[in-house]
Amino acid sequence: MEPGSRPSGRRKRTFIEEARRAQIVSAAIRTVAEAGYANASLARIAQHAGISKGVISYHFSGKDELMDRVVEQIYSTIADFVLPRVAEAPDERAALRTHILAVADYMRSNREQLLALAGIFNGVQTPVGAPRYRMAVSEPVYRAIEERLRAGQERGVLRDFDVRVMAVSLQSAIDGMFAYWVTHPDHDLDAHAAELAELIDRSARPDSADSAGST
Amino acid sequence: MEPGSRPSGRRKRTFIEEARRAQIVSAAIRTVAEAGYANASLARIAQHAGISKGVISYHFSGKDELMDRVVEQIYSTIADFVLPRVAEAPDERAALRTHILAVADYMRSNREQLLALAGIFNGVQTPVGAPRYRMAVSEPVYRAIEERLRAGQERGVLRDFDVRVMAVSLQSAIDGMFAYWVTHPDHDLDAHAAELAELIDRSARPDSADSAGST
Amino acid sequence: MEPGSRPSGRRKRTFIEEARRAQIVSAAIRTVAEAGYANASLARIAQHAGISKGVISYHFSGKDELMDRVVEQIYSTIADFVLPRVAEAPDERAALRTHILAVADYMRSNREQLLALAGIFNGVQTPVGAPRYRMAVSEPVYRAIEERLRAGQERGVLRDFDVRVMAVSLQSAIDGMFAYWVTHPDHDLDAHAAELAELIDRSARPDSADSAGST
Amino acid sequence: MEPGSRPSGRRKRTFIEEARRAQIVSAAIRTVAEAGYANASLARIAQHAGISKGVISYHFSGKDELMDRVVEQIYSTIADFVLPRVAEAPDERAALRTHILAVADYMRSNREQLLALAGIFNGVQTPVGAPRYRMAVSEPVYRAIEERLRAGQERGVLRDFDVRVMAVSLQSAIDGMFAYWVTHPDHDLDAHAAELAELIDRSARPDSADSAGST
DNA sequence: GATGAATGAGCCTTCATTCAT
DNA sequence: CATGAATGAAGGCTCATTCAT
Incomplete structure (x- = not known):
């Protein structure tokens, strides 16, 4: 057998x-x-x-199956790197920033995994056009992010946006950052990450807040 | 011949x-x-x-060559739909919102073009991993967006962020929205677009501004 | 029609x-x-x-049919150049020498025709392997040469060899000369032709003869 | 792998x-x-x-690559048959005769190889018209023949002709003999070979010699 | 007479997969 | 466990040929 x-x-x-x-x-x-x-x-x-x-x-x-395992493996490696760092953030708003910076930090030294992921995601498509990997694999990620966002909203450190839209946009912006970096290897990834963190923070913080509390 | x-x-x-x-x-x-x-x-x-x-x-x-023509055609069709609408926006900050809503509006009835674009972008890769289409085709789009952003910054309706990072993030978030919609056909695309517009507006507006002026 | x-x-x-x-x-x-x-x-x-x-x-x-016409045309052009010269030779032994030199003379300024002929001869083959062009087209050439050789034998200026073998060998040696020239463009075609003429003369002249009479 | x-x-x-x-x-x-x-x-x-x-x-x-191997194989098989026989000839003049007869002897029972060689030689052409096989493969053959011819000239059993022209002509005449045989299957190959050997001998022997010594 | 358009067979090659050893 | 060998489908592409205009 x-x-x-x-x-x-x-x-x-x-x-x-x-x-x-x-x-x-x-x-x-x-x-x-x-x-x-x-x-x-x-x-x-x-x-x-x-x-x-x-x-x-x-x-x-x-x-x-091989490609499934590849995706699985990369995702779990990333999670192993990012999650502990995020867990140490003082609150959910800070965690957003940490998340972005940590992922960028990891990817900076693991470009291959990035390229492989991107290749597989769009290379393997089911006939109906629904990218099977992206969905199957992204859902748990979205869920995890959403949970954190919701907690932040309840605690009052994040304003009351749609968590799914935020999760999708956040993940997309991160992916986009990497995609850009891949095609522009000289691009300053860390600076980009910091700038993106600022964008996300502004879109997620409560109306009254300014950016003081999160650096 | x-x-x-x-x-x-x-x-x-x-x-x-x-x-x-x-x-x-x-x-x-x-x-x-x-x-x-x-x-x-x-x-x-x-x-x-x-x-x-x-x-x-x-x-x-x-x-x-066929795929080049496909990309070309889709992009120009989208531009024909979106640009006139964006041009009518009162200022660059409003234009950002219009841009997002218009693209979503167009894509809602042109899902196929969306799927085709995504497929081609990552399907055709040069051996070194630099997706040739995405770069060649995105650059002019980035440039156009950046120009508008810079104009808004000079006029004072947008704060002083890095325009390239904003352009990449905006475009990525839009792409992500579509990708999500593709895999979740029942998702409310217009609501997502409106929410995304809000996120972007908050991340781009000057510190003193509130959301009042742009709705 | x-x-x-x-x-x-x-x-x-x-x-x-x-x-x-x-x-x-x-x-x-x-x-x-x-x-x-x-x-x-x-x-x-x-x-x-x-x-x-x-x-x-x-x-x-x-x-x-096109290729048939190509071969036909080249052959008749060559014949138009060579035959008059050969006809002026004092006897059949001298004609052999003249034949070789004249063909070389013609081909020197018509390499393209040479290349085309060679390409067609072996490029077009009937399934049974019998190159249809070479045969159909060479036979009349062999006949003409043989006739001259036989006349020379009867007149006593050529020895009593097998005329078909001589015709085939002569034609092959000429073709070979051109083939060599084609792959070695710097090769001295005229010198080769003169040398070949000597070889042929020696193999065709009567036993008693020396080379004196034919230069 | x-x-x-x-x-x-x-x-x-x-x-x-x-x-x-x-x-x-x-x-x-x-x-x-x-x-x-x-x-x-x-x-x-x-x-x-x-x-x-x-x-x-x-x-x-x-x-x-397949065709390369085909040519390689045929050539080496022919050489294995012909070279030992040629080596036994009493002198270089006799070797010429032996060479012709041996090749004919071999080919008589290996027509297919003949046809294949001819097909490949002209079928595979580089754009510039220089048949890559013929040259690459013929050169060593020419070299070997020339060496023998030169040795015969030095020893005085062959007259002082241009060895390259003789090698090319000899090889061509042999090829022509086969080509003729291929299109005329009833042709007496051995008789042709004997007659050709006589032609070559006459064109190569020293002036003073008669045909007595080589039969 | 001449053309652009279309066809469909065939070419060489690559590939995921299977299987005996 | 691992390998080398074989398969057959499919890929992109070229070509001689046909035909309506």
């Missing part, structure tokens, strides 16, 4: 098997980042990993 | 040829929207247009 | 039609010479001639 | 892979011989070999 063939059966994986999967996922990230999703054939990924093409098929049910 | 073989010579096109090109571009938009860039093969596009595959090669030098 | 559709009906051609055919044949020669037979598409030939693709199909029944 | 993708690294090949490559090369020879280079598509070659089209792409980097 092949490992990849079980959608939910979740068999225990051997250590060596996990290692191989991690190695392949990592090679996939590098490959998509370098060559784009369209050119990231299993052959090229295997070559990057220094293994044979068949191995990938053995460990993953197909290209789709 | 095939039409597509002229690299730059810009030969005069017959009426019927223009019609065919338009028909093919339109079919390409529909196809990319429905199936994603990766699956938008010339065969499928031809099928959508009800013509033979060779016709496309006859009228366009290749898939790349 | 289209001109090209008559295999043997030989309708009278208008002057303008003949001009077009000549123009197309000439463009075909240039194209095959430059790009090789495989790359000499009707489109490219039409482009060379500055006319539309359809014109060729109108005047010739197909690519095959 | 596909075998064909290694540009020069010369990886060790498995036995089974070599077998497949040989099988494909052999099928290619048969196909080109039967249908001509232009019609020898990978599809037809695969069909001849009884395998799927993809297999060829798997084992060879492309059609070009």
Whole structure:
């Protein structure tokens, strides 16, 4: 019975098997980042990993599953970096600023993951046009952000905007910042992040507030 | 002598040829929207247009040129709709709001163009990962927005933010709005647009201002 | 009724039609010479001639007929140059030498025709592998040469070799000379021709003869 | 990791892979011989070999490499047959005769190789018209022949002709003999070869010599 | 007579996937 | 567990040819 063939059966994986999967996922990230999703054939990924093409098929049910794991892995790595920092912010308004700066901070040294994500997001589309990855993966992120926003609103440090719109706009602006950075490698990412944080803060703070409290 | 073989010579096109090109571009938009860039093969596009595959090669030098024309066409159509409305706004601060609402207004009835654009933007990538379309095509848009922003700053209706960051963030938030709408067809696009306009206005207006002047 | 559709009906051609055919044949020669037979598409030939693709199909029944006419035309032009010179040779032994030198003389200033011929000869093959052009076109040439050789044998100025083998070898050595010249443009064609003439003379002259009589 | 993708690294090949490559090369020879280079598509070659089209792409980097290997293989097979016989000849003058007879002897039972070579030589052309195969492949052959000729001249068994012209003419006459034979299957190849050997001997022997010494 | 337009077959290649070893 | 080998579909593209205008 092949490992990849079980959608939910979740068999225990051997250590060596996990290692191989991690190695392949990592090679996939590098490959998509370098060559784009369209050119990231299993052959090229295997070559990057220094293994044979068949191995990938053995460990993953197909290209789709591999890409799912890639996205999963990147997201969880980002979360591991960002969440602890955000948790330390004094309040939800400050957390917004921290969130933006931390993500930028992380991505500055992990461009490959950025490129891979972007490549996969738009490269893999279901026929009906609904990008399956973006949705499946973004929803939990939106939820988490919204929860924080709502808490801030209740506590009075954030004004009463639509949390979903804010979450979507925030995430989009961050993505846009990265996209711009990718095409303009000399762009000052940290300065951009700081400026964006200011924009978001102004759009989210209560009417009476000025910007004093959040730096 | 095939039409597509002229690299730059810009030969005069017959009426019927223009019609065919338009028909093919339109079919390409529909196809990319429905199936994603990766699956938008010339065969499928031809099928959508009800013509033979060779016709496309006859009228366009290749898939790349076709996609260039698609992007070009969509952008100019959007501009034709949005720019006149923006020009009527009383000042640059109001223009920001108008811009967002107008684009949303247009896109509400032109979802396909949206999907096609998104598909092409990330589907066509140069090996180094720099999406060639997005950059080439976004730059003029950024420039136009920036000019307006700077004018507003000089006139004092907008505060002194970094115009490039604002332009990128604005455009991203709009794109994000559409992306969300695409995956959530029941989402209230106009309400989202109004809310986004408010966010942007708050982040762009001078410190002393309140939201009174722009509604 | 289209001109090209008559295999043997030989309708009278208008002057303008003949001009077009000549123009197309000439463009075909240039194209095959430059790009090789495989790359000499009707489109490219039409482009060379500055006319539309359809014109060729109108005047010739197909690519095959066009190529037939090309070969025909080149052969007859060569014959027009070579035969008068050969006819002036004092005897058949001298004629051999003259033949070689005259052909070389002609080809030196008509490389394109050479290249075109070579391209067509091997480019167009019938499925059974018997190059149809070479045979159909070479036979009369062999016949003419053989006739002269036989006359020389009867008159005693040539020894008693197999005339067909001599004709084939002579023609091949000439072709080989040109082929070599084509790939080595700096090669001294005239010197080669003179040397080859000596080789042939030695192999064809009667046993008792020395080379004195033929220079 | 596909075998064909290694540009020069010369990886060790498995036995089974070599077998497949040989099988494909052999099928290619048969196909080109039967249908001509232009019609020898990978599809037809695969069909001849009884395998799927993809297999060829798997084992060879492309059609070009396959054809290179075909030429290589044929040449080395011919050399393996001819060279030992030539080496046994008493002197260089006799070697010339042996060379012609041996090649004819070999080709008599390997017509397909002949046809394939001819097809490839002129089928594959660089745009500038310089047949890449013929030159690259013929030069070493010319060199080898010339060396022998020069040795014969120094030893006094051959007269003092231009060795390059002789090599080209000899090779051409042999090729012409085969070409004729191909189009005239009933032609007596051995008789032709004997007659050609006589022609060459006469053109190459020293002035004083008669044909006595070489029969 | 000539053209632009359209066709559809065929080309070489790449690819995800399967399978025997 | 891993590999090399094979498959067959699909991709973009070129081409000779046909035909209405």
